[in-house]
Amino acid sequence: xxxxxxxxxxxxxxxxxxxxxxxxxxxxxxxxxxxxxxxxxxxxxxxxxxxxxxxxxxxxxxxxxxxxxxxxxxxxxxxxxxxxxxxxxxxxxxxxxxxxxxxxxxxxxxxxxxxxxxxxxxxxxxxxxx
Amino acid sequence: xxxxxxxxxxxxxxxxxxxxxxxxxxxxxxxxxxxxxxxxxxxxxxxxxxxxxxxxxxxxxxxxxxxxxxxxxxxxxxxxxxxxxxxxxxxxxxxxxxxxxxxxxxxxxxxxxxxxxxxxxxxxxxxxxxxxxxx
Amino acid sequence: xxxxxxxxxxxxxxxxxxxxxxxxxxxxxxxxxxxxxxxxxxxxxxxxxxxxxxxxxxxxxxxxxxxxxxxxxxxxxxxxxxxxxxxxxxxxxxxxxxxxxx
Numbered sequence: 569x570x571x572x573x574x575x576x577x578x579x580x581x582x583x584x585x586x587x588x589x590x591x592x593x594x595x596x597x598x599x600x601x602x603x604x605x606x607x608x609x610x611x612x613x614x615x616x617x618x619x620x621x622x623x624x625x626x627x628x629x630x631x632x633x634x635x636x637x638x639x640x641x642x643x644x645x646x647x648x649x650x651x652x653x654x655x656x657x658x659x660x661x662x663x664x665x666x667x668x669x670x671x672x673x674x675x676x677x678x679x680x681x682x683x684x685x686x687x688x689x690x691x692x693x694x695x696x697x698x
Numbered sequence: 699x700x701x702x703x704x705x706x707x708x709x710x711x712x713x714x715x716x717x718x719x720x721x722x723x724x725x726x727x728x729x730x731x732x733x734x735x736x737x738x739x740x741x742x743x744x745x746x747x748x749x750x751x752x753x754x755x756x757x758x759x760x761x762x763x764x765x766x767x768x769x770x771x772x773x774x775x776x777x778x779x780x781x782x783x784x785x786x787x788x789x790x791x792x793x794x795x796x797x798x799x800x801x802x803x804x805x806x807x808x809x810x811x812x813x814x815x816x817x818x819x820x821x822x823x824x825x826x827x828x829x830x831x832x833x
Numbered sequence: 834x835x836x837x838x839x840x841x842x843x844x845x846x847x848x849x850x851x852x853x854x855x856x857x858x859x860x861x862x863x864x865x866x867x868x869x870x871x872x873x874x875x876x877x878x879x880x881x882x883x884x885x886x887x888x889x890x891x892x893x894x895x896x897x898x899x900x901x902x903x904x905x906x907x908x909x910x911x912x913x914x915x916x917x918x919x920x921x922x923x924x925x926x927x928x929x930x931x932x933x934x935x
Contacts, residue, residue: 587841587866598923691926693931694931694933695931697933
């Protein structure tokens with residue numbers, strides 16, 4: 569079965585990103601496909617490579633990256649939500665005249681249409697939020 | 699062949715205190731271009747999103763309530779508001795912004811977009827959907 | 834058509850679970866996870882509401898979230914079933930759609 573996941577909250581502040589990760593991992597291990605994981609609202613903060621948690625804590629961003637590498641996942645950060653919260657890739661940084669970008673590898677920034685498309689293309693959309 | 703699904707945007711949060719209402723509306727506006735069968739549900743504190751007389755000057759935030767009036771132009775004209783949620787909050791239909799759309803199948807007659815439904819009807823509406831986006 | 838309703842909020846803090854139960858049709862399923870698991874404990878001011886809802890709906894609770902919060906399965910309202918993340922995935926696949934009560 570084809571799943572899509574929407575994550576509405578940033579890492580660490582809420583359990584949402586953790587629950588979504590455990591759900592995604594379990595679904596993939598059962599042989600399901602994940603069409604896309606869409607990060608919205610503060611969820612875009614999952615995608616900054618500057619995340620630096622204490623060494624004895626889980627690294628939420630790197631965990632997404634590793635899962636994406638293993639299963640070739642499509643991790644999409646909403647551009648409008650990302651601009652508000654200072655998440656940028658090289659193109660976005662240049663377009664908005666910023667001196668740096670901070671998107672983590674395997675994440676890409678794109679429009680809200682990607683969320684709607686995920687809803688259309690997948691069999692189930694599961695929303696994790698607060 | 700493009701597939702048409704029934705999308706429901708479930709709004710259960712009040713505006714301004716958190717960004718969910720505003721960013722939910724942004725999804726609705728973008729989603730309108732995909733020509734799906736779109737409905738919006740306003741349940742619990744979500745009904746506060748539609749109240750009249752919002753004035754955000756004093757809090758320095760953008761008043762996005764006028765955007766709801768534009769939904770009809772995007773062919774988003776099924777705004778289900780739960781009667782019990784209104785009543786629990788001391789509200790009635792008169793407290794909400796008048797939202798309308800032009801029905802192209804009825805000689806562009808102006809019709810109300812807001813449909814007040816009971817909790818039982820809302821449960822049925824949820825059950826009829828293909829995709830439920832929660833904010 | 835059937836919905837898997839998922840609730841991640843304690844019923845003592847927010848009305849998400851109460852609202853969910855008010856909209857969950859007979860035959861639907863409800864999964865409590867994150868702080869939602871506090872709604873599955875017996876002997877609370879919410880237990881009777883949950884028990885009554887269970888007459889016509891299935892209620893599940895996510896085991897890892899229970900364990901994390903130190904809640905023993907013996908403390909759950911009778912009839913609540915414990916699942917793991919794989920079970921969460923199965924419930925999502927078996928239902929027609931998943932509705933989050935945030």
